[in-house]
Amino acid sequence: MNKCFFSLKIKNSLAKNLRQSILLKRKKNGAKIAVFILISVLFYACNSEKRVPARKQLLVKNEIFENDKLLKNQTIYDQLYQQPNSSILGYRMLLNIYNLANPNPDSTFNLKYLNNKKKYDREVRWLSAKQIEGLRKSFWYLGIHNFLKQTGEAPVLADTLRAVKSLTRLKSYYFNNGYFDIKASYKIDSLAPKKAQIKYFLVTGNPYFIDSVKTKIKTPALDSLYQKIKSVLIPGNQYKTEDFENEKNQISTYFRNHGAFRFQPNYVNFDIDTINKKNKATIVLNVENYSYQENDSTKTEPFKIYKISDIKIYTDYSATNHNQPVRDSVxxxxxxxxxxxxxxxxxxxxxxxxxxxxxxxxxxxxxxxSTRYLNNLKTFNYPTIQYEVDKKDTTAQSLVAKIYLTPRKKYSFGYTLDATHSNIEDFGVTGSITETVRNVFNGAETLELSARGNIGASNDIANSNAGFFNVSEYGVDAKLNFPRVLFPVKTEKIIPKSMIPSTVFSLGLSKQTNIGLDKENFTGSFSYNWTPKKNTTSRLDLLNFQFVRNLNASNYFHVYTSSYDALNDIAKTYNIESSNVENGNLIVESGTIGFTNQVLTGKTALTPNDVEFQNVNSIEQQRIRLTDNDFILATNFNFTKTSRKDLQDNDFYTFRTKLESAGTILSAISAIGNIPKNQNGNYEIFNLEYSEYIKTEFDLIKHWSIGKSGIFAMRSFFGIAIPYGNSNSIPFSKSYFAGGSNDNRAWQPYNLGPGSSSFSNDFNEANMKIAISGEYRFPIAGKWGGALFADAGNIWNVLDAVTYESAKFNSIKDLSEIAVGTGFGLRYDLSFFVVRLDLGFKTYNPAKEIGERWFTQYNFANSVFNFGINYPF
Known part of the structure; x- marks a missing residue:
């Protein structure tokens, strides 16, 4: 019996193993089939000549030779009408996507249904004839192929007609740069039966140079004005058509800014004489008289210089009252x-x-x-300024300026609702309502009253088990804007009104809940804003204060569990007081405070040289900084300059700098008033030690266009905040952190640094930061884009109370602790914003031992996935 049972077990086991073997084989075969199908599809799509018509060739390359020398200048290649299909590292993705589409889906549909009567009759039994016809326009028969065509790129064919047009454009480009004797030809070379490249051959000859510049200005008044202009056309310079356009525009601008009301650029023309001159041109600049139509004839007369005789401002103009009489004037x-x-x-x-x-x-x-300033008042709709010849002036050389202002509504209401993402908040919903009151004191002032609220979800918050939305904040704000500088003395010579200055008072109160500490934040500022030059802004916060109050400081270790776990692990070895623990763990808050005090006062076996002692000290310093109430009274200056012309400009830079000083005014007042210091040797205000520090930041962003649609973006940042006087550390809200979707993307926010330390704190921060990032962005298909990036940087403690050597910046050698992360990402352009997904890999981790820093964590297990809205820089 036992033998039979044993035999049965063996048979069952063999059957089970056989079934598993068959299933495993099926899975392997299925995987092989799937891979085979994928490779087949890719190979089928990668046949780049697949959609090239018979007796046609795919253009795969352009080459331009200037005097037998191959050119690499992209600007010259951009002159060509035909460019090969775009590629990424040689792979023509968009062309291959296009090739996947069926060029004649209607024919395929007819072949399947209408030309196959048996199949058609069989399908009609289940579906009506109308439904079968509807399939023709469905996504699977038509839509998917249209989508692939629109997403991809049709094959670019080598075309002789377009090659001739390219020659014409090349010759024009060179002619406009002074090569008047340019000769050009082209040749189409077959690389394969359906592939070709086009070579363009240019023989430039010698360029022409400006020999002399003469002027013929028919209006004497304009001739006198021209003598004050520094001409762009300089004898000895190589001829460039661009210089002539710049000269024409410069003349027109100068004349119109000096009274020539009727002048236009078309009154300027040039005669260029190269006869009997070797590679030289004599330029004659002509400025014609004013021409106008009278009856059926054209007449000319010298230009007049107009002066402003009167200025009339209509303060409440509208389309309905323009014919009505005015009722008030001043x-x-x-x-x-x-x-x-x-x-x-x-x-x-x-x-x-x-x-x-x-x-x-x-x-x-x-x-x-005037138009810009009036528009900046935010009190009127876009203003209109018109000029009329003053009929009272018998010489007809005076203008009346008429300014029409249409007021906006005195009261307006607005609201917003946004999805948000930040370095701490994984997902959030923010809403706000705003009431705007215009012309508050009859001086075009604007008052904005707003209320806002936010709920969010964060995995970084320790009590995230409370629910999906574990972060919330709400607050109220008030901002009063004066469209002028409010100051006891005149500032016109320092900040002229051409810089469109404004003065802003703001107050804000917010409260954060459900993060354990429950903070209240009260802020206010008195600021001046102005625009020194185009694309340049300046802001001076004469007074900027912030009061942060922690409502539930005793809950610190319930919130920051990583800090608690690190402290608790040390206590399990070195704790000497049984009252500090319960069930083997430190009691929050009595036990954590008791154990920390024992360590820092030397009552345990730990000494200041021990790593555990330094970790306890670090945890306690951060606890104090995050739970202490802060009062900051600062003065800061912000300056921003950019060369970006518009949203389509991909070759630009943006530079930002900031200088901030906090506590200086309060310390000066305290010293002058002989106010006594507290037991810590510091001054207080409202029974609270205020912060005193100096902080500066430099931020540079630069973008370059690469090829037709690629962009290389770079960002460099340096910031440092040094405490002094009343402080030996920087408030948490003013410190720096590293990591996250807008910083070093190979680390989670607050997880990198300081220095080479490997703190397990919930929030690692410090008072100095260096960051450098580079990113190459390229199109993939349609609205999809890709990116390859490298991020470098770290944070350090310098000149503050932190004593942990690994976290400090002591010398230039500590730059070896700059962390490096590399990775790739996807972008999807929704027009009004870009959704961004990045995967970062730890390439160089300074927290590791020196021999283990490079590439030891370069794997998916240690990678970091980032979600972001819009580009990081």
Whole structure:
């Protein structure tokens, strides 16, 4: 019996193993089949000549030879009408996507249904004839192929007609750069039956240079003005058409800014004489007289220099009242304000925004400045400025400036609802409501009152078990904007009104809940803003204060569990007081405080040289910094300059710098007033030690266009905050951290640094930061884009209370602790924002031993996935 049972078990076991073997074999075969199908599809798609018609060739390369020398200048290649299909590292992805599409889906549908009567009759039994016809326009028969065609790129064919057009454009490019004797030809070389490259051959000859410049200006007044212009056309320079356009625009701009109201660039033309001159050209600059139409004939006369005789401002203009009589008027500062109803503005609030001056000559620049300033008041819709010849002037050389202002509604209501993502908040929903009040004190002031709220989800918050949304914040804000500098003395010479200055008062109160400490944040500022030059902004916060109050500081170790776990592990070995523990773990808060005090006062076996002692000290320092209430009274200056012209500009730089000083004013007042210091030797305000430090930051972003659609972006950042006087450390809200989706993407936020330390704190931060990032961005298909990136940087403690050597920056040698992360990402452009997914790999980790820093964690197990909105820089 036992023998039979044993035999049965063996048979069952063999059957089971056989079934597993068959299933495993099926899985392996299935995997092989799937791989085979994938390779077949890729091979089928990668046949780049697949959609090339018979007797046609795919253009795979262009080459341009200048005087027998192969050119690499992308600007010259951009002149060509035909460019090969785009590629990524040689792979023509968009072309292959296009090749996957069926060029004639209608024919395929007819072959399957309409030309196969048996199949058609069989399908009609289940579906109606109308439904079968509807399949023709369905996604699987038509839509998917249209999608592939629209996403991909049709094959670019070598075309003789377009090659001829390319020659014409090349010759024009060289001609415009002074090569008047340019000769050009092309040749199509077959590389395969359906592949070709086009070679262009240019024989430039010698360039022409400007020999001399003469002028013929028919209006004497304009001739006098021209003598004050520094010409772009300089004898000895190589001929460039661009210089002639710049000269024409420069002349027109200067004349129109000096009274030539009717002048336009088309009144300027050039005669270029190269006869009997070897590679030289004599230039004659002609400025014609003013021409106008009278009856059926064209007449000319010298240009007049116009002056402003009157300025009329209509403060409540609209399309419905333009024919109605004005009911109110007031004269102020050589201008007249009119109202169809009672004027509701203090006169200087309007006239201060006007740069046009009675008695001065007409100026385009002053017109533009006036429009910008009036628009910046945010009180009127886009203003209109018109000029009319003053009928009272018998010489007809005076202009009346008429300025039409259409007021916006005094009260307006707005709201926002946004999805958010930050270095701490994985996902959040933010909403706000805003009430705007315009012309508050009849001086074009703007008051904004707003309330906001946010709920979010964060894996970095220790009590995340409370639910998906474990972070919340709500607050109220008020901002009052004055469209001028409010200061006891005049500042016109320092900040002229052409810089469009403003003064802003702001107050804010917010409360964070459900993160354990429950913070309250009260902020306020008194700021000046101005624009020194185009694309340049400056901001001076004369006073900027922040009061942070922690409502539940005793809950610290319930929130920051990583810090608690690190402290608890040390206590299991070195704790000497049984009252500090319960069930083998430190009691929060009495036990954690008791054990920390024992370590730091030398009552345990640990000494300051021990790593565990330093870790306890670090944990305690961070606990104090994160739980202490902070009061910061600072003055800071921010400067931003960019060369970016518009959103389509991909060759630009942006530079930002900041200088901040906190506590200086309070210390000066305390010293002058002989206010006594507390037991720690520090001054207090509202029974709270205020922060004192100096902080500076430099941030540079640069973008370069690479080829037709690639972009290389770079960012470098340096910031340092040094405590002094009343402080020996920086408030947490003013410190730096590393890692995250907008920083070093191979580390989670707050997980990198400081220095070579390997702290397990929940938030690793310090008072100095260096960061450098580079990213190559390229299109993939349609709205999809890709990126390859490298991020480098770290944070350190310097000149503060931190004593842990691995976290400090002591010398230039510590730059070897700069962490390096590399990776790749995907981007999807939704027009109004970009969704970003990045995968970062730890390439160089300074927290490891010196011989184990490079590539030891370069794997998927230690990689970091980042989600972001818009580009990181």
């Amino acid at each position: 004269a102020y500062n050589n201008m007249t304000l009119y109202g169809f109803q009672k004027i509701k503005y203090t006169p200087h609030a309007i006239t201060d925004a006007i740069f046009i001056t009675k008695g001065d000559v007409f100026s385009d620049t002053k017109t533009v400045l």
